[in-house]
Amino acid sequence: MDQPLYEQVATQIEKQIIEGTFLPNTRIPSLRKSSKQFNVSIATVMQAFSLLEDRGLIKARPQKGYFVQSNQPTAETAHIAPKKYDGHMHLLLNQLLHASQDKNIAPFGAAIPHSDFLPLKQLQRSVVRLMRAEPEICSTYEFTPGSLDLRRQIAIRMLDTGCRLQTDDITITLGCQNAIMLALQATTQPGDTIAIESPAYHGVLQAIEVLHLKAIEIPCSESLGINLQQLEHAAQQWKIKACIVTPNNQNPTGATLSRQTRADLLRIVNQYDIALIEDDVYGELGYQDKRESALKANDTEARVIYCSSFSKSIAPGFRVGWIVGGRYQDKIEHYAYVQSLAIPTVTQIAIAHFLEHGAYDRHLRKIRQIYQTNLIRCQNIVLKAFPKGTTVSEPTGGFLLWVTLPDTVDAMQLYQEALAQKIGLLPGLAFSLSNQFSHHLRLNYAVLWDEKNLQALLELGALVHSLENDVLTDNDIYQHSPT
Ligand SMILES: Cc1ncc(COP(=O)(O)O)c(C=O)c1O
CATH class of the missing domain: 3.40.640.10 (Type I PLP-dependent aspartate aminotransferase-like (Major domain))
Structure with a gap:
């Protein structure tokens, strides 16, 4: 199958990153320059850069351009091989499902819509009618x-x-x-x-x-x-x-x-x-x-x-x-x-x-609209309350947001600490056989945007900040090392 042009461009840049032509934390050629170098349109280069961002290889820095984020082969280029599931997430998923029943835990974890978004009244009428008649x-x-x-x-x-x-x-x-x-x-x-x-x-x-x-x-x-x-x-x-x-x-x-x-x-x-x-x-x-x-x-x-x-x-x-x-x-x-x-x-x-x-169609029209509004609110809050460098997905349906945290934040640790503060979420590790996505999390946004949930999301942002700050920088290590 012919690879689309932007993927061909992305593959070539990826190769240059992995082979060390572009080193971590250095800038790669701009959109305009790359467009000339590859003899493709700027739109194609933008698509290629967006793919490389998705793969975690580069990251945009506002007003500065695109920088190499990682030079590790991604799953795209690594050897893809059959694996078994070792069940490492059983306990967590069990915990999560129970947490989803707990009214005191902010419901961003399980993929379950709030009951206000389900046609419970109509179903109740159907069941009562049925039991009475038949x-x-x-x-x-x-x-x-x-x-x-x-x-x-x-x-x-x-x-x-x-x-x-x-x-x-x-x-x-x-x-x-x-x-x-x-x-x-x-x-x-x-x-x-x-x-x-x-x-x-x-x-x-x-x-x-x-x-x-x-x-x-x-x-x-x-x-x-x-x-x-x-x-x-x-x-x-x-x-x-x-x-x-x-x-x-x-x-x-x-x-x-x-x-x-x-x-x-x-x-x-x-x-x-x-x-x-x-x-x-x-x-x-x-x-x-x-x-x-x-x-x-x-x-x-x-x-x-x-x-x-x-x-x-x-x-x-x-x-x-x-x-x-x-x-x-x-x-x-x-x-x-x-x-x-x-x-x-x-x-x-x-x-x-x-x-x-x-x-059903009326019900669907209503909840799709609610989820679309919720999505924008959820994205805005996350992008404001979470540290710089956090990115969010752009779903065009459903009610799940995929959040990529800065590399220094461990989503599993965040999950444990958030749960202790009665905030539910699902860490990225739950979605992989091979311990990938340790800096990702999934949020359910089919929730009520009441004061409690809003506050919970802001607190989650503060938690991410505190975990990010926990990481010792080279400078910290230098300053604290025994002389
Ligand atoms: C992608 C996907 N498939 C299947 C299911 C299972 O659906 P059900 O609750 O109908 O068994 C889920 C539930 O979260 C899901 O997200």
């Missing part, structure tokens, strides 16, 4: 593949993603996590290698461990999403059985794949015979009016397994998700049946009712 639904099983009414509603909604489905193409699952597990079980055996985004949603890392898989971490940038060049490179070296991608509002970077990237990704999985698991749990939460087609919509070989749920937009506690398995559908349905026999009936029918009576 109490016998509790006395029977809703066997896999699940409620026909709900599958019909999902098939109708999925027309917006460009997918034309029959109800038989869909199996109802216990949330999206269950759908991901089923997709992995249907496409892999223990010991197999899969490709994942890096950083990746931690539930995928845990699934890898439980299923005894190995994973190759493919860099995923905030602006462009998964790096297809690296994916292809990995596919040339290893037999990759499946690849999991979140094309819309990726957790945690917020990246959304362009139409071209989607087409290129499909070409790669077709060429290297890889099952593509599309995790679209944030797909309904894009701030734009129109969404890109799902990968599944252009899947000519029936190799895309589409997974989603209503957890992020209607009710996480209902645990209602779905899977569209393509060529793996029979296997998936069989596994789903063996694992859980049936899915709770009341929640499925309550959601089907909510979808059918048209309130």
Whole structure:
């Protein structure tokens, strides 16, 4: 695949940094100069610089230009190899999930929207009506593949993603996590290698461990999403059985794949015979009016397994998700049946009712607007309250902000100290198999901007400042060393 021009420019500059032509803390040639040197437009150089910033190799200093930040090979250039998950984050994730139930902890940690942003009243009415009119639904099983009414509603909604489905193409699952597990079980055996985004949603890392898989971490940038060049490179070296991608509002970077990237990704999985698991749990939460087609919509070989749920937009506690398995559908349905026999009936029918009576689109319009406003507030506060050098992602949907701290601040230490002050957050280490992202954190901004949460975010900023100042500089060491 031809590399876009700006990536070619970025690769050449990266090479010069790693080989020592440009040393750490020195300035690289300006936009104008680079544009002349590479004989490309200034816009192309800007894109290349932004990619190098995403890779942590350079950093802009206001009014001074771009400086080399690190000369270490990034995951882009380092040897990408299959790894197992050692479960280093189990304890932390457990702690985090419990913290998310604690009303005294500021809710920036777990990816759970505040209950004000969920249509609880409408769901309550649906459940009450249902229990009054048809109490016998509790006395029977809703066997896999699940409620026909709900599958019909999902098939109708999925027309917006460009997918034309029959109800038989869909199996109802216990949330999206269950759908991901089923997709992995249907496409892999223990010991197999899969490709994942890096950083990746931690539930995928845990699934890898439980299923005894190995994973190759493919860099995923905030602006462009998964790096297809690296994916292809990995596919040339290893037999990759499946690849999991979140094309819309990726957790945690917020990246959304362009139409071209989607087409290129499909070409790669077709060429290297890889099952593509599309995790679209944030797909309904894009701030734009129109969404890109799902990968599944252009899947000519029936190799895309589409997974989603209503957890992020209607009710996480209902645990209602779905899977569209393509060529793996029979296997998936069989596994789903063996694992859980049936899915709770009341929640499925309550959601089907909510979808059918048209309130869903209105609800989505409302929460997308709230999340977009929250995003701007959250970005502004972080950029003001955190030390200079902190950067934030620019998601175009969802409710998760990916924050890059100055290099001297350890996000794991920040997590522990913030929790002691009753502030929740998720440190970057939770998103990697290989201890990457130690200076990153993820913040949930589907929160109420009341005085308490605002104060908590400001306190978090003060904590980051104090951790940054804790680091001894060369000067400190010189001044304090025994004479
Ligand atoms: C990217 C991603 N996929 C899947 C899930 C799991 O969704 P569910 O709660 O429906 O199981 C989450 C939850 O945070 C997520 O962020």
